[in-house]
Amino acid sequence: MRHAFVVSGIVVLAALAAACGPTSSEPASAPASAPATPPAPQMTDAEKAALLATLPAPYNTGDLAAGKQAFALCQSCHTITDGGPDKTGPNLHGVFGRVAGTHGTFKYSDALKAAGFTWDAEKLDAWLANPKTFLPGNRMTFVGLKDETKRRDLIAYLKVETGYKPGE
Ligand code: HEC
Numbered sequence: 001m002r003h004a005f006v007v008s009g010i011v012v013l014a015a016l017a018a019a020c021g022p023t024s025s026e027p028a029s030a031p032a033s034a035p036a037t038p039p040a041p042q043m044t045d046a047e048k049a050a051l052l053a054t055l056p057a058p059y060n061t062g063d064l065a066a067g068k069q070a071f072a073l074c075q076s077c078h079t080i081t082d083g084g085p086d087k088t089g090p091n092l093h094g095v096f097g098r099v100a101g102t103h104g105t106f107k108y109s110d111a112l113k114a115a116g117f118t119w120d121a122e123k124l125d126a127w128l129a130n131p132k133t134f135l136p137g138n139r140m141t142f143v144g145l146k147d148e149t150k151r152r153d154l155i156a157y158l159k160v161e162t163g164y165k166p167g168e
Contacts, residue, residue: 043160054166055159059121062156070154073145080162089140095119096164111137121155128154 043051053060071080077089084091090106098119101112115135117123126134128151130144145151158164 048160051160051164051166052156055156056121058152059156059159061152063153064157064160066150067153067155067157070145070150071157073142074154077140077142080158082163092158093162095124095162096121096159109137109139111135112139121159124155124158125151 048064052062052064055062074089074092077087078092079085079087080092082093084093086104086106090103090108095103096119100115100117100119100123101108112135128142128145129148131138131140131142132144145154
């Protein structure tokens with residue numbers, strides 16, 4: 001009995017210490033109203049650069065501005081914002097770590113529905129290089145992006161802009 005009490009006391013103390021941690025390290029001038037995790041956070045450029053730096057090579061050296069330019073090839077068919085609409089293609093928010101062909105009610109081809117893999121940078125790289133040969137029978141009418149550097153930049157941009165969290 002007594003033993004159990006002491007153990008739970010330590011747990012409570014540890015929880016208290018953890019709860020105090022973040023608050024005490026905040027600068028005194030921080031606005032009290034700023035929520036710790038806003039629902040749809042708009043990342044600052046500095047936060048984007050920090051996330052970029054955590055990506056595995058070669059994506060950590062990606063050029064986000066060039067990636068944004070390359071995304072011009074996709075945006076007639078895809079949105080990337082959280083909760084963004086499907087167009088000719090599905091919304092791509094959260095695509096990294098998502099099983100292929102599973103976004104909402106989008107009507108995928110049988111090929112993509114049956115693909116069964118999870119999107120990561122490597123899969124996306126192969127898909128974007130040549131969608132037709134990567135997954136025969138898919139319905140994405142896109143010739144492919146042959147330039148490896150542009151694919152690197154585009155994938156880095158998509159990671160940063162689609163809600164990817166390091167380690168996913
Ligand atoms: C002409 C329209 C069009 C363009 C341009 C296009 N896509 Fe697509 N995309 C689609 C369609 C349609 C699908 C669904 C294909 C299917 O069901 O076979 C798709 C599917 C995808 C998927 C799979 C999504 C999932 O949920 O499994 C990814 C990733 C993707 N596109 C990325 C891109 C990127 C990045 C670009 C730009 C380089 C791009 N697409 C350009 C129409 C397009």
